[in-house]
Amino acid sequence: MAYDKFTVLIDTAVPLPTENVDTDQIIPARFLKATEREGFGDNLFRDWRYDVEGNPKKEFVLNDSTYSGKILVAGKNFGSGSSREHAVWAIYDYGFRCVVSSFFADIFKNNCLNIGVLPVTVSPEFADKLFAAITADPKTEIEINLPEQKITLLSTGESESFDINEYKKSNMQNGFDDIDYLLSMSSEIDVFAASR
Amino acid sequence: MEKTTLFDKIWDSHVVRHVPAGPDVFFIDKHFIHEVTSPVAFLNLEKRGISVKYPYRTIATPDHNVPTVDQDQTIKDKLSRMQVEKLRENCKKYGIELHDLGSAHHGIVHVIGPELGVTQPGMTIVCGDSHTSTHGAFGAIAFGIGTSEVEMVLATQCIMQSKPKKMRISVEGELGKGVTSKDIILYIISKISAAGATGYFVEYAGSAIRNLSMEARMTICNMSIEMGARGGLIAPDETTFNYLKGRQYTPKGEDWEKAVAYWKTLKTDEGATFDKEYQFDAADIEPMITYGTNPGMGIKVKDRIPTTEGMEGSNKTTYLKSLDYMGFQPGEPVKGKLVDYVFVGSCTNGRIEDIRAVAEFVKGKKKADNITAWIVPGSREVEKMAHEEGLVKILEEAGFELRQPGCSACLAMNDDKIPAGKYAVSTSNRNFEGRQGPGARTMLASPLTVAAVAVTGRITDPREVFEN
Numbered sequence: 172m173a174y175d176k177f178t179v180l181i182d183t184a185v186p187l188p189t190e191n192v193d194t195d196q197i198i199p200a201r202f203l204k205a206t207e208r209e210g211f212g213d214n215l216f217r218d219w220r221y222d223v224e225g226n227p228k229k230e231f232v233l234n235d236s237t238y239s240g241k242i243l244v245a246g247k248n249f250g251s252g253s254s255r256e257h258a259v260w261a262i263y264d265y266g267f268r269c270v271v272s273s274f275f276a277d278i279f280k281n282n283c284l285n286i287g288v289l290p291v292t293v294s295p296e297f298a299d300k301l302f303a304a305i306t307a308d309p310k311t312e313i314e315i316n317l318p319e320q321k322i323t324l325l326s327t328g329e330s331e332s333f334d335i336n337e338y339k340k341s342n343m344q345n346g347f348d349d350i351d352y353l354l355s356m357s358s359e360i361d362v363f364a365a366s367r
Numbered sequence: 368m369e370k371t372t373l374f375d376k377i378w379d380s381h382v383v384r385h386v387p388a389g390p391d392v393f394f395i396d397k398h399f400i401h402e403v404t405s406p407v408a409f410l411n412l413e414k415r416g417i418s419v420k421y422p423y424r425t426i427a428t429p430d431h432n433v434p435t436v437d438q439d440q441t442i443k444d445k446l447s448r449m450q451v452e453k454l455r456e457n458c459k460k461y462g463i464e465l466h467d468l469g470s471a472h473h474g475i476v477h478v479i480g481p482e483l484g485v486t487q488p489g490m491t492i493v494c495g496d497s498h499t500s501t502h503g504a505f506g507a508i509a510f511g512i513g514t515s516e517v518e519m520v521l522a523t524q525c526i527m528q529s530k531p532k533k534m535r536i537s538v539e540g541e542l543g544k545g546v547t548s549k550d551i552i553l554y555i556i557s558k559i560s561a562a563g564a565t566g567y568f569v570e571y572a573g574s575a576i577r578n579l580s581m582e583a584r585m586t587i588c589n590m591s592i593e594m595g596a597r598g599g600l601i602a603p604d605e606t607t608f609n610y611l612k613g614r615q616y617t618p619k620g621e622d623w624e625k626a627v628a629y630w631k632t633l634k635t636d637e638g639a640t641f642d643k644e645y646q647f648d649a650a651d652i653e654p655m656i657t658y659g660t661n662p663g664m665g666i667k668v669k670d671r672i673p674t675t676e677g678m679e680g681s682n683k684t685t686y687l688k689s690l691d692y693m694g695f696q697p698g699e700p701v702k703g704k705l706v707d708y709v710f711v712g713s714c715t716n717g718r719i720e721d722i723r724a725v726a727e728f729v730k731g732k733k734k735a736d737n738i739t740a741w742i743v744p745g746s747r748e749v750e751k752m753a754h755e756e757g758l759v760k761i762l763e764e765a766g767f768e769l770r771q772p773g774c775s776a777c778l779a780m781n782d783d784k785i786p787a788g789k790y791a792v793s794t795s796n797r798n799f800e801g802r803q804g805p806g807a808r809t810m811l812a813s814p815l816t817v818a819a820v821a822v823t824g825r826i827t828d829p830r831e832v833f834e835n
């Protein structure tokens with residue numbers, strides 16, 4: 172599915188330093204029952220965000236209005252566990268366009284790139300700086316520059332470059348997805364398939 | 368000639384095109400789908416106005432969300448029913464083979480694939496489920512994908528993938544009594560951590576692995592994802608061929624001979640290199656159990672929960688949060704702790720061998736009064752064999768409740784949920800917060816350990832019950 176183009180994003184961020192956040196936390200299995208890709212944002216981090224009666228848990232960061240923005244800065248090993256793309260849909264649907272972490276689980280990272288959420292891997296030191304800066308001043312802005320592959324903490328000017336493969340980068344910048352590419356080589360695939 | 372690994376051999380033979388500075392266009396031989404991660408993929412196909420390219424390369428079954436009682440009746444939960452109905456509709460519309468509820472080969476997708484002989488050495492296999500790695504036990508490259516990729520496979524039979532790095536994990540020697548393949552994999556994950564193999568595809572090797580049955584190998588490959596690996600695989604051998612021979616979808620007659628001849632070439636060359644290697648001694652492995660909220664948090668049943676010594680910052684906070692969720696203290700033993708539920712099932716340990724192991728263990732014994740014991744076969748075929756072999760009778764006499772096939776309490780999408788705060792010792796693969804129901808506390812272990820817990824009502828080393 173085509174998504175919004177991503178080039179440069181400047182915004183405030185929401186900090187979630189917890190490590191090993193798995194996809195069952197991002198979106199619990201019981202909310203995977205839809206047959207359409209809509210409305211998943213309401214259940215993002217459901218069991219951390221709401222108690223059993225459905226009341227918001229005050230201490231959870233998404234319920235804390237001091238923090239906002241399209242960038243989620245997350246702890247190490249974010250997105251481990253299941254392959255459910257619903258986890259990324261929830262993140263996207265909630266309004267995030269970029270997740271920053273010092274370490275991502277593989278499938279999760281792939282899923283992000285496939286639907287237009289940019290995963291930015293930074294060094295553990297830079298991640299710590301981001302957490303410190305955001306907690307000290309929730310209005311701190313971060314610049315994510317995809318063409319230059321650079322993330323900058325605007326308050327101090329500190330920056331770091333990040334990796335992304337050229338192909339995925341150009342997809343993100345143009346809002347294309349893999350299917351467009353694959354469909355364009357249909358006859359080449361047919362020849363290959365015939366040999367299997 | 369260049370020395371290559373088993374993984375390279377299969378991968379390289381499936382690359383349709385190398386994208387410059389990008390991923391490979393990777394051809395998929397077999398694609399499994401289920402009701403939860405496929406509906407949106409079909410919907411998007413429709414939106415684009417395209418069809419399924421090779422319907423015969425996809426096989427469907429509803430498993431994640433289905434009830435495990437009264438499967439012959441209409442599903443009560445509206446959303447689950449809708450997903451299952453959508454799957455039926457889509458399969459009919461595009462001509463995809465469906466193993467529906469109640470049919471002879473219905474079951475968890477990773478259990479029926481091998482059972483039917485769809486899974487074969489040298490293949491590439493994907494499914495919108497991370498435990499697709501199970502099929503690697505046959506010497507196939509098998510891994511989980513997201514819904515966008517499900518859509519790609521339906522539309523083009525290909526996905527775009529960068530080739531992962533290669534890791535080999537060797538386990539040499541003989542396993543002790545009461546130690547199973549589940550203990551091997553829980554041990555490995557506890558050693559290299561829940562993220563230790565991220566970015567890698569793992570080959571399992573060594574005498575301890577070669578001596579395992581196909582079922583036991585599947586348990587190991589199944590949990591590769593729990594250390595972050597994309598998948599895991601084991602070179603095919605006589606054990607593999609014997610398992611596959613005569614199954615519905617395996618080649619017959621002369622074709623079988625040809626296939627076996629090819630399959631025998633599927634191994635890592637002597638001297639081929641890996642990006643990372645680990646070696647373990649089978650003699651060091653003992654019955655394992657997890658005490659925290661990721662599968663890397665595992666210890667020997669006889670050991671104590673690690674203290675926070677040497678931990679700092681967010682590492683320590685995360686650790687304590689996890690123990691707090693489980694209601695455990697750093698440094699305390701797990702053995703002897705009271706348990707409320709046991710669950711035998713899932714694509715990790717819901718196969719006939721697992722049920723045999725539990726039945727043999729509990730034969731003539733009774734479950735403890737504080738325990739609710741669920742046993743959910745991985746497929747109809749497993750269920751049927753369990754009946755025919757008299758295992759169901761043994762289990763029911765011991766107080767176990769037999770349910771119908773499906774994922775069940777492995778992810779608790781249906782009604783099979785562990786209540787908040789309760790302890791479940793489970794043969795499944797994930798102990799994440801809320802995985803088996805909101806607030807549920809999951810401890811992962813082997814079928815034998817689960818059987819021992821069922822009988823004693825407490826965390827127990829199965830070897831101690833054997834001896835009595």
Ligand code: SF4
Nearest residue numbers: 498713714774777778
């Ligand atoms: S049994 Fe559990 S792990 Fe296996 S496919 Fe079902 S939900 Fe996934």
